[in-house]
Amino acid sequence: MAQQGYSIGRDTTVTVILASGAALGLGKVTSFDARPMVSETTIKALDGVNDHLRFLEGWSLTMEMERRSPDLDSYWASIEANYYAGISDAPCTIQQTIAEPDGSVTQWRYQSCMLKFDDPGKWAADSTVKQTLSAVASQRIQQA
Numbered sequence: 154m155a156q157q158g159y160s161i162g163r164d165t166t167v168t169v170i171l172a173s174g175a176a177l178g179l180g181k182v183t184s185f186d187a188r189p190m191v192s193e194t195t196i197k198a199l200d201g202v203n204d205h206l207r208f209l210e211g212w213s214l215t216m217e218m219e220r221r222s223p224d225l226d227s228y229w230a231s232i233e234a235n236y237y238a239g240i241s242d243a244p245c246t247i248q249q250t251i252a253e254p255d256g257s258v259t260q261w262r263y264q265s266c267m268l269k270f271d272d273p274g275k276w277a278a279d280s281t282v283k284q285t286l287s288a289v290a291s292q293r294i295q296q297a
Contacts, residue, residue, distance in 0.1 A: 155253070165185060165250065170246045184215075186215045189212055189293075194206045215285065217283060217284070218283070229270040263288070269288065
């Protein structure tokens with residue numbers, strides 16, 4: 154629900170869809186950040202006129218969540234077990250849905266994602282366990 158024409162954090166939902174088609178339980182997602190990865194090259198010509206090239210290298214994603222189940226920990230345990238058993242990790246897809254201020258809905262699909270469990274969380278008395286998951290994606294495609 155946008156406020157006064159501004160998008161706010163509660164306007165978006167994020168779903169991680171594993172290669173099996175199952176959704177990965179993320180707990181209570183509290184933030185999502187997506188940034189394009191871009192490299193640039195300058196061609197310095199003898200005539201003094203420089204050309205600039207841009208290369209798109211995918212997307213860098215970060216999600217923070219409050220732990221509500223062992224799902225993310227169990228998923229990462231299976232990734233580790235497969236790694237040490239010589240089984241390759243299948244990429245996943247991340248779907249972001251945004252309720253826009255004008256009432257429309259925008260959807261983005263991040264393709265060929267590789268997940269990284271950055272922080273399983275700190276356990277402390279009288280405190281929730283905050284977890285961080287990041288990913289790199291090969292491409293972002295608009296679905297709606």
